[in-house]
Amino acid sequence: MHKNKTVIGLGIAVIFYLLGPFVLSDYMLYLVNLAAIATIGAVGLNILTGYTGLIAMANGAFIGVGAYTAAVLYTKLGVPFLLTIPIAGLMTAVIGMIFGIPALRLRGFYLAMSTLAAQILLMFIFNNWTSVTNGERGIFLAPPNLFGFSLVGDKGFFFLTVGIATLGMLFSYNLFKTDTGRAFIAIRDRDIAANIIGVDIFKYKLISFAISSFYAGVAGALFGFYMTYVSPEGFGLNVSIDYIAMIIVGGLGNLWGGLLGAIFVVILPEFVDKGIEIVGQFIPMEYTFAAFRQLVFGLMIIVFLVWEPKGLAEIFRRLFCWLKAKIFSPKSEMEPQV
Amino acid sequence: MTISESLLKVDNIHLTFGGLKAIDGVSLEVRNDELVSLIGPNGAGKTSTINCICKFYDIDSGQIFFHGENITRLKPHQVARRRISRSFQNLDLFKGMTVLENVKLGAHINVRSGILADLLYYGKSRKEEKELEEYIVEEIFSLFGLAKYRNKHVGSLPYGLQKKIDIARALAARPMLLILDEPVAGMNSDETKEITEDIQKIREANISILLIEHDMDLVMNISDRIYVINFGENIADGTSQEVTANPDVIEIYLGKSFEN
């Protein structure tokens, strides 16, 4: 039964992966690409915040570090495109660990403030270290080559972004099957007990920062190449907040949370857009789209925090259980879990 | 038989909280393969003493040795690596994990595979994970009868079971010294009997035990030696006969239960 489910799931994933670019419209592909990139960042942030319990407000800037690293390596140093992605990840992991150090002794509000400072400092560097970042003008990236094919547009990127997002989720899944992941959760749940059991709290918090930032760096590199342009405004505090929204809405400390939250946050503006269009026919809308989007966003975070702190992942889980009960065996109960 | 080798030696330790002297010169020793009990009225400083051994508290003065090594200045996770494990008086389980995962993390100090292997779940990581699970299911879950709860989240289980899981987790590290802080507190007589049997089985595995407990029947029955402390000071120590015959002990601690 369990095996069957896995096989069916894998089958659907492979079919989507192989056929996706040919059946989806360019616009849909664009959304999928954005969602895949966001999934990488959100799964990474979930490792730090959802599983290790460390609130971080600098994910936007960490994504920026990855984007700039890849862009500089690619445009200024001629490093092959595929190589820039892991290097961007490693670079961001190092930066993430450096900013993680002062955070080791802090919790909750103070940790949020310390990572907020990291966000502001990194933005300052993006804006002002012009010899490397070009400041506000940003860096343009020519479409990269992959195995001799020019990687342009939404179709070309689909395989890369969805492929890496899938790998990212797989690695995260593995992590929480093993000792390192358990140490993270233990730090979140009861750091004193974890320490007395033998978990070196500082070491594991740093590792969590490193892994999470690695994901952010990879997401940033992909984002830069996909947009063919890297500039500071892509990595501001609003981006950090978007990512926090993703994992709260998707499900903190849940593997699927990162994916569902990313999809939600990427397509939400589309719905808001449509909503404004429809409502705008009857009531003149003076609000700008951006302000309205932020409003809906803030509301969603509150709604989830209050009514469904386990996020969309939990809602989907219950939905699946309900469907399963309806379809297969009317008697089977909902499985209690997590 | 020669005198057994000293395993843990706590030498005249002091600890203050603000102005309060929680521990005012406690000394004790646990030798290889011994079961030593630490008793005393509530607030005597028993939990504080083991918190000092585990380095959760930094002592003001005194020294602690384990296997002849001075561990006074180690960090908590370093003490754990010396193979000292403990259970907690007020359960400290990881609520977000299943029973199996909680107990697995208890073996953290024995896990060798690194982070990269864990991310890939490949080679050493996969092998170690399988072996760990086998060891826990066969050796530890069978001892405590926990097998049927393995995939339950700990928060949903009754108190008595959680106590067992706490001990199971401490045992998973394969400790040389197991410290138990009131393992039967709040348990009914059946559960107390079960835990007592479990403790005896742990002893048979040549694990030394430092036991804190209020249940006098239990303490008197299974201890090799007993230390009595009060107001953070040693009052008496010796075998159960010696301790129960000590007038100071009768007066400050045992008197009540003896009279009844």
Ligand SMILES: Nc1ncnc2c1ncn2[C@@H]1O[C@H](COP(=O)(O)OP(=O)(O)O)[C@@H](O)[C@H]1O
């Ligand atoms: N974290 C703490 N802060 C302040 N006082 C404490 C703390 N822990 C214990 N104490 C005090 O130290 C004394 C010894 O406590 P404890 O070691 O828990 O006693 P026991 O375990 O023997 O009942 C008590 O007076 C208690 O109130």
Ligand SMILES: [Mg+2]
């Ligand atoms: Mg106590």
